[in-house]
Amino acid sequence: xxxxxxxxxxxxxxxxxxxxxxxxxxxxxxxxxxxxxxxxxxxxxxxxxxxxxxxxxxxxxxxxxxxxxxxxxxxxxxxxxxxxxxxxxxxxxxxxxxxxxxxxxxxxxxxxxxxxxxxxxxxxxxxxxxxxxxxxxxxxxxxxxxxxxxxxxxxxxxxxxxxxxxxxxxxxxxxxxxxxxxxxxxxxxxxxxxxxxxxxxxxxxxxxxxxxxxxxxxxxxxxxxxxxxxxxxxxxxxxxxxxxxxxxxxxxxxxxxxxxxxxxxxxxxxxxxxxxxxxxxxxxxxxxxxxxxxxxxxxxxxxxxxxxxxxxxxxxxxxxxxxxxxxxxxxxxxxxxxxxxxxxxxxxxxxxxxxxxxxxxxxxxxxxxxxxxxxxxxxxxxxxxxxxxxxxxxxxxxxxxxxxxxxxxxxxxxxxxxxxxxxxxx
Numbered sequence: 001x002x003x004x005x006x007x008x009x010x011x012x013x014x015x016x017x018x019x020x021x022x023x024x025x026x027x028x029x030x031x032x033x034x035x036x037x038x039x040x041x042x043x044x045x046x047x048x049x050x051x052x053x054x055x056x057x058x059x060x061x062x063x064x065x066x067x068x069x070x071x072x073x074x075x076x077x078x079x080x081x082x083x084x085x086x087x088x089x090x091x092x093x094x095x096x097x098x099x100x101x102x103x104x105x106x107x108x109x110x111x112x113x114x115x116x117x118x119x120x121x122x123x124x125x126x127x128x129x130x131x132x133x134x135x136x137x138x139x140x141x142x143x144x145x146x147x148x149x150x151x152x153x154x155x156x157x158x159x160x161x162x163x164x165x166x167x168x169x170x171x172x173x174x175x176x177x178x179x180x181x182x183x184x185x186x187x188x189x190x191x192x193x194x195x196x197x198x199x200x201x202x203x204x205x206x207x208x209x210x211x212x213x214x215x216x217x218x219x220x221x222x223x224x225x226x227x228x229x230x231x232x233x234x235x236x237x238x239x240x241x242x243x244x245x246x247x248x249x250x251x252x253x254x255x256x257x258x259x260x261x262x263x264x265x266x267x268x269x270x271x272x273x274x275x276x277x278x279x280x281x282x283x284x285x286x287x288x289x290x291x292x293x294x295x296x297x298x299x300x301x302x303x304x305x306x307x308x309x310x311x312x313x314x315x316x317x318x319x320x321x322x323x324x325x326x327x328x329x330x331x332x333x334x335x336x337x338x339x340x341x342x343x344x345x346x347x348x349x350x351x352x353x354x355x356x357x358x359x360x361x362x363x364x365x366x367x368x369x370x371x372x373x374x375x376x377x378x379x380x381x382x383x384x385x386x387x388x389x390x391x392x393x394x395x396x397x398x399x400x401x402x403x404x405x406x407x408x409x410x411x412x413x414x415x416x417x418x419x420x421x422x423x424x425x426x
Contacts (some may be wrong), residue, residue, distance in 0.1 A: 016101070016204065026100065039095075049065040080119070099132060102139040109202055122152050124399050157175060229302055247286045247287065252286060274387075308413075316413055317384060318413055354400035366382050
């Protein structure tokens, strides 16, 4: 699929990425030369964030001002947690912020803490990223904030970056999602009301505190204001992280990444808990939660993966489902038994041929997995599978009846950590 995108394509100068250098992280002095020093944090900042329309950039898209207020109105001590543990293998926006613009994130943490009255704050990343942990410690040591931000490592598993899993791990438990209620804003770290925000959300907050809600709303749409970071990969000429206005057509975001490198068949939007969409359907869709949801997609954490016609969508999905089946929390039947069975069925369909039976098996299995788990992990997997079977319905039938297509021989496009090891264990 190629063509010109229509709609909101103003491409304002970068906001979050204005001070970006690919050579080295911005130190505190360079950061303040570009963005200016942060203002003093007061409770009024919550009203400004509310008026800005900022929503969470970690995937859920919940209004940030409302989330801040839900913690601020509670009595006693409070905690802020910045989630920089990018569990989504196809996303790299949070890592870009933390490695190149750490002080913008730290500004957001300190300002959010001051606004809600928190006296404790954590910045969480994966514990196996030793270089990132060390560089963040250096950035924290540069600062003279009244609040000391603690850099914490959490397990590098997919489910460990979910907010309740982070809270449980900081409390000394396993990095696995917990049942809710209570939610973190009610009882979080050490039992205290806790504000958990994605690091991109906090970076936006840091600029809103400097420039105001009207400035933030000067980009994007009235119902979906501001900009967002999108990780664009797959069959595009210049894969990378791009800052785009909310409401930008998905095709325009692909064009910013140099446009398709091959003719496209589909686009994965929202990451591995997102959805596949046919390329011709996805191209004009606005990058907003509502716009993508209306077409069966999801904005998620801003992941956009362009799939060429030469790749097999069924095979790409099967690899991801095998990975996600191994990343479950292991706390309930859908994770322990349902996801491995789903992975086996998708692998059979993709690589062995279904012998005319696998599509029926999947139709029976999917309802047994979805909406039955202790957390959202099984539902995210079934959403991906359903979108694959819907978007590539003809290919799925051919796989089931005649066996694998030529696209299965192409090297995998979607990043799947340790896929060969997963196959050996399967």
